[in-house]
Amino acid sequence: MAAVDARRVERGDLDVIDTHEELAAAITRLRDGHGPIAIDTERASGFRYSDRAYLVQIFRRGSGTLLIDPIPFGSLADLAAAIQDEQWILHAATQDLPCMREIDLIPNNLFDTELASRLLGKDRVGLGAVVEELLGIELAKAHSADDWSVRPLPASWLAYAALDVELLIDVRDRLAEELIDAGKDGWAKEEFEHLLGFRPKPHDPERWRRISRLSSLRSPRQLAVARELWLARDDYARETDTAPGRIIPDRAIVAAAQALPRTLNKLAALKTFTGKESRTQIDRWGAAIRRGLTTEELPQRTARSGNGIPHPKGWANKRPEADARFKAARPAVADTAEQLHVPTDNLLTPAYLRQVCWEPVGTDAESISQQLANLGARQWQIDITAPVIAEAFVEAA
Incomplete structure (x- = not known):
């Protein structure tokens, strides 16, 4: 397996761009480059409720690598305008497009290397697997699940993030050739154009049914308590921008719904009701349980179909x-x-x-x-x- 050869990677510096002066210089560098633009983002979905981008990585031949902290800017519309006429290359675009749209990074032309790999029938379509197959380079994924909202970002994380885009154009070139050879380039073009209009699905009002081990709850009343606890947790998670599972885990919700505690003391005494905020927000959880115990809107055992079609x-x-x-x-x-x-x-x-x-x-x-x-x-x-x-x-x- 070939190691990443620093000489073949057209790096710029790996300092994070977080001032308007640095961003203006970065835009100039992008304009001076040539060819398509590789883009990736890093989020903190395991730590934060929001799906916002905490780092934007961009690579262009002749421009090098740009690592941008989008938080100080709010909008990267000026940067987008500078590269609007070029093809943007992403891997698994549906994961990045929503958070990019929030900061006004909106492509007019894109190439999704994951989707291209799927159309080609590749067995493994993760970025690391595709890079390994096409370029013979092994990418470490040591920091993929880290909290990218922390500041400052460690240098080792930045190097990892840079590699996600520095090889993406080479991957795109190989995949484009394979699509033509397979007669699937027309399919890919239609799919990429369709992706330009991608929007996440509206929130399902029955998202609470995704609670782990919900099937262990037998009665409608238990389901009502689980629903109210989930909704209370979701509200608090949104309010504090914290991943819900870091507040109270699903297993704590299920445990409380099984026990149906009718007082705060009984809830606090439940050893299975755990989590970082299980005690500091005990009044919140107690109120949610009371709503579940008294509501007349008891949920059905199975979810309603959003389009009216049964299973x-x-x-x-x-x-x-x-x-x-x-x-x-x-x-x-x-x-x-x-x-x-x-x-x-x-x-x-x-x-x-x-x-x-x-x-x-x-x-x-x-x-x-x-x-x-x-x-x-x-x-x-x-x-x-x-x-x-x-x-x-x-x-x-």
């Missing part, structure tokens, strides 16, 4: 014809994906297939194509999957 497990009883369509179409789409060496989820979003099977506007390829387009499928996906789904529907009839 496919229940289709056979509720709508047998939809069940037959789904059981014919899903393996047909999966087989097509395997033949094309692309993950099934990338060939067609599973929710789109469920919608078409549950309530098709028509069962012919043209009707299915239109419905998929209305749902948000890209044209390359429609061209491949609509005929496959239509044929499966005929078999299911």
Whole structure:
């Protein structure tokens, strides 16, 4: 395995840019460079409630590496304007685009190296794995889960962060060649254009159901207490910008919901009710439990579907014809994906297939194509999957 050769990495200095004078100089450096722009961000999701960027890494040939602390600036619109006409390269863009948008770093043209790897059917698509496969360089991931909101950032962290972008253009070049060779460059172009409009899904009002081991709670009253504790924790986490699990862990919520303590003393006596703020915010948690114990809005055992479509497990009883369509179409789409060496989820979003099977506007390829387009499928996906789904529907009839 080749080590990272410092001579082949076109480094600038690795000092963090955190003043307006330094940012102006960095923008000049970027303008003097050439070719696409590699961009990455570091967040502190395991430590903070917000998903804001605490470091922005940028690399361009002829410009070197720029490490920018976005916190003092609020907006990096001037920097974005300087590189707006160039292609921006990201790895797993959906992870970075929301926090980039918050600081006005909004691309007009992008290349996602993770998504390109998926379209090419690579077994491993993490940045380290892709760099290792294409460039023969092993990247350490020692600081990927660190708290990037701390200041000052250690030099070893900055060196790690720099490598995430310093090799990204080389990776992009190799992947672009492979996409052309595989005849998938058109697919990638459509996918990258679609990503430009990416927005995170609106918050699900039933997010509390993601509590670990929630299934161990048997009664609606226990679920109500768990829900109220989760909501109270979420409010406090947002208020203090702290990762919820660092306030009280999920297991503490489940333990309290199982015990249903009716007084603060009984709650405080629960050894299983743990966490950094389990005692300092005891009044908050006690109030949440009281709400759960007295509410008349008791949750159902299973979550409501956001689009009104029940889980496919229940289709056979509720709508047998939809069940037959789904059981014919899903393996047909999966087989097509395997033949094309692309993950099934990338060939067609599973929710789109469920919608078409549950309530098709028509069962012919043209009707299915239109419905998929209305749902948000890209044209390359429609061209491949609509005929496959239509044929499966005929078999299911």
